[in-house]
Amino acid sequence: MSRQALYDGWTLRATPGAQVPAEVADRSVPATVPGCVHTDLLDAGLIPDPHLDDNELSLAWIGRTDWHYRTTFSAPACDHDRVDLVCAGLDTVATITVNGAEVGRTENMHRSYRFDVGALLRDGDNDLAVAFDSAYRYAEAQQARLGDRPNAYPEPFHFIRKMACNFGWDWGPTLVTAGIWQDIGLHAWSTARLAGVRPLVTMDGRDGRVEVHVEVERAADVPLTVRATVADAHAEVVVPAGQRTAVLTLTVREPALWWPRGYGEQARHLLDVTLHAPDGDTLDGWSRRIGFRSVRLDTTPDAHGTPFVLSVNDVPVFVRGVNWIPDDVFPTRITRDRLAGRFDQAIGANVNLLRVWGGGRYESEDFYDLADERGLLVQQDFLFACAAYPEEEPFAGEVAAEAAEQVTRLTPHPSLVLWTGNNENIWGWHDWDWQEPLAGRTWGRGYYLDVLPRIVGELDPTRPYWPGSPWSGTETIHPNDPAHGTTHIWDVWNTDDYTKYREYVPRFVAEFGYQAPPAYATLRRSISDEPLAHDSPGMAHHQKAAGGDAKLQRGLDAHLPAPVDFDDWHYLTQLNQARAIQLGVEHFRSHRDVCAGTIVWQLNDCWPVTSWSAVDGDGRRKPLWYALRHAYADRLLTVQPRDGGLALVAVNETGEPWQASASVTRLTLAGEPRAKNSLDLDVPAYSSVTLALPADLVRPDDARRELLIAEAGETAERVLWFFAEDRDVVWPAAAWDATVEPVDGGQRVRVTARTVLRDLTLFPDRLDVSATVDAALVTLLPDESTTFTVRAAGPLDEVALVARPVLRCVNDVDAS
Incomplete structure (x- = not known):
């Protein structure tokens, strides 16, 4: 057996057409494989960077053009029964030829293909060509053939099995790609090979059990032997001539378990599977790390409706999640190191689950391996989002093949704990005026309620399946009913103030979010507007949400002082995003006896x-990230409205009881106490306690000049409650003293308040694009101090570092 990667010598050219620019027509350029057309043209200097300004608009022709990749290769030297061309991922409608002979066609970005090409190979150079048809032309032809179906955007993404967000989204550009986007190579083999290995891991009491389902492809009809080993367990089975499948069962006594981060260690065990010929020679091998753990989804109706509780190893896990979209428009630019950095940011914000959203892709092996390694749970959507999807052929067959391949591929990963049928499509059928234009045509119901649950049930019964996000558990209940299953809350962003989050006590919030612009350094790299303004052309182009700026302004008007300039607008919109999500998360967590998790969008x-x-397109943390770090902390102290008053809620997501004394003080903005009380906290593991606050604490003498502070525990982490909105508070003009001193790898900024400083935040990227800071959104009373540690490639200007617009707080907005 031999494997030969085919990465070298590729060239790319466009098929001549009316839309192809003269500098590209009839020109071959070097192609990187894996890669895509856009990145090859960018490397050749033939197109501008589509991420900058409005360059995206001038590149629409790429998605409407046919493209040809070509290379030459030498055939494997040894004699084998079969030589297969293996394409791990082609994007998307492709015709493959070897030495001028067509060997296959593809129509699905989300699955792999294998073609027997042995009879076509010759000594010396062999020609390999992959011709990609325009994704637009294919999708529009299917749309015309099957009849249109409604979707969220005026693009035909639901008529092709391709990454939907390539066609644009309310956060993404329209850059319709083509190319050899995953590995391609030759696989030469004899007698038989492992066509599929599917380990199903369960727990039997304290013992681990692995059922290894093996499928072989044969070139010879002889008996075969399969062996499997994990930990100290071994199994062997003979696959008789004429058979293609086998099951090996291994039992591991009391293995170390895999746990989500925060609940225990992430123990993994190497599972080896080998295939042997009748003479004992090894024909093929497969190896992965697996984790022993159990997963259960509890949806047993209760007094509050239908819960949605994930348990791992019989321990209910309160989900502190975030939604994940493709980290780059062009997936081959996403390296393992880049993913690791993003995962570090998630963990740094106290996240324990990533939901892979259904308009993107099934992620790379690196993605799931890193999640396994770091204890991040993964909820994986099947790839359907915000549209009515046709169920006719060729889509029915492609969807079934794609789902079977991806379910099989991902079974080894302990981090994967939930399959979800789609994103918002069942909700869309109910509420988005789809039914009349559909006029009885298929829209995806059969996928979500029949095809996909059947495939998961047959291939991976160890994991739960949920038909949609949102979904209430039955077609007899509205799919987005907060009392049942999972819910998405989008009225807050679209039409209502973020304080409306408090009107919901849902069972599980799978999406809710609030916008803000990216970091200033990211804006200045990607937008050349002079002057930069919230509505300048580049800013407007990089705001893809319908009415997005008006919604941002509505949020500012409700809560914050009016911005005087762009610097104010940038700081305040980022602050408002952080405030909105922190309020929502803390409210939902304060009801953990009813709500079992939140997944922030x-x-x-x-x-x-x-x-x-929370992390922008250049990988910089927005203030929201710091707010999430607080709101998702293992132990959370929060002040919440309750029964016409206020309550102190302590939430404990650790395995140990939390016992502490809490002090709660009502005081003026000048720091003068008006009332004070002490409360004893005794919070059991994985639970919360709600303590009503006495009237003298919650009834201010002057709401515009007072606040409430609660502190608890050895670290005395502070929680604030303001009785009035910032726009109405009588703020003193901000005043502080600051010092800057060098530290290893950066500088330490110490700020001492002379007045109250509301949500003090340092933005060092305004001085150096490499600069980061360890804290944000700090509120100080007079005479209190805080420190920020800044890391950068070199020392930053000490004066600029502690002055506007780098160092900001709410009550300096009028300082200009």
């Missing part, structure tokens, strides 16, 4: 854009 971006992300 969204962790990341795929390009520089104003969006709902």
Whole structure:
């Protein structure tokens, strides 16, 4: 057996057409494989960077053009029964030829293909060509053939099995790709090979059990032997001539378990599977790390409706999640190191689950391996989002093949704990005026309620399946009913103030979000507007949400002082995003006896854009990230409205009881106490306690000049409650003293308040694009101090570092 990667010598050219620019027509350029057309043209200097300004618009022709990849290769030297061309991922409608003979066609970005090409190979150079048809032309032809179906955007993404967000989204550009986007190579083999290995891991009491389902492809009808080993367990089975499948069962006594982060260690065990010929020679091998753990989804109706509780190893896990979108428009630019950095950011924000959203892709092996390694749970959507999807052929067959391949591929990963049928499509059928234009045509119901649950049930019964996000558990209940199953809350962003989150006590919130622009350094790299303004052309182009700026302004008007300039607007919109999500998360967590989890929209971006992300398209943390770190902390202290008053809620998501004394003080903005009380906290593991606050604490003498402070525990982490909105508070003009001193790898900024400083935040990326800071959104009373540690490639200007617009707080907005 031999494997030969085919990465070298590729060239790319466009098929001549009316839309192809003269500088590209009839020209071959070097092609990187794996890669895509856009990145090859960019490397050749033939197109501008589509992430900058409005360059995206001038590149629409790429998605409407046919493209040809070509290379030459030498055939494997040894004699084998079969030589297969293996394509791990082609994007998307492709015709493959070897030495001028067609060997296959593809129509699905989300699955792999294998073609027997042995009879076509010759000594010396062999020609390999992959011709890609325009994704637009294919999708529009299917749309015309099957009849249109409604979707969220005026693009035909639901008529092709391709990454939907390539066609644009309310946070993403329209850059319709083509190319050899995953590995391609030759696989030469004899007698037989492992066509599929599917380990199903369960727990039997304290013992681990692995059922290894093996499928072989044969070139010879002889008996075969399969062996499997994990930990100290071994199994062997003979596959008789004429058979293609086998099951090996291994039992591991009391293995170390895999746990989500925060609940225990992430123990993994190497599972080896080998295939042997009758003479004992090894024909093929497969190896993965697996984790022993159990997963259960509890949806047993109760007094509050239908719960949605994930348990791992019989321990209910309160989900502190974020939604994940493709981290780049062009997936081959996403390296393992880049993913590791993004995962570190998620973990740094106390996240324990990533939901892979259904308009993107099934992620790379690196993605799931890193999640396994770091204890991040993964909820994986099947790839259907915000549209009515046709169920006719060729789509029915492609969907079934794609789902079977991906379910099989991902079974080894302990981090994967939930399959979800789609994103918002069942909700869309109910509420988005789809039924009349559909006029009885298929829209995807059969996928979500029949095909996909059957495939998961047959291939991976160890994991739960949920038909949609949102979904209430039955077609007899509205799919987005907060009392049942999972819910998405989008009225807050679209029409209502973020304080409306408090009107919901849902069972599980799978999406909710609030927008803000990216970091200033990210804006300045990607937008050349002079002057930069919230509505300048580049800013407007990088705001993809309908009415996005008006919604941002509505949020500012409700809560914050009016911005005087762009610097104010940038700081305040980022602050308002952080405030909105922190309020929502803390409210939902304060009801953990009813609500079992939240998944914030969204962790990341795929390009520089104003969006709902906590980490922007250049990988910089927005203030929301710091707010999430607080709101998702293992132990959370929060003040919440309750029964016409206020309550102190302590939430404990650790395995140990939390016992502490809490002090709660009502005081003026000048720091003068008006009332004080002490409360004893005794919070059991994985639970919360709610303590009503006495009237003298919650009834201010002057709401515009007072606040409430609660502190608890050895670290005395502070929780604030303001009785009035910032726009109405009588703020003193901000005043502080600051010092800057060098530290290893950066500088330490110490700020001492002379007045109250509301949500003090340092933005060092305004001085150096490499600069980061360890804290944000700090409120100080007079005479209190805090420190910020700044890391950068070199020392930053000490004067600029502690002055506007780098160092900001709410009550300096009028200082200009």
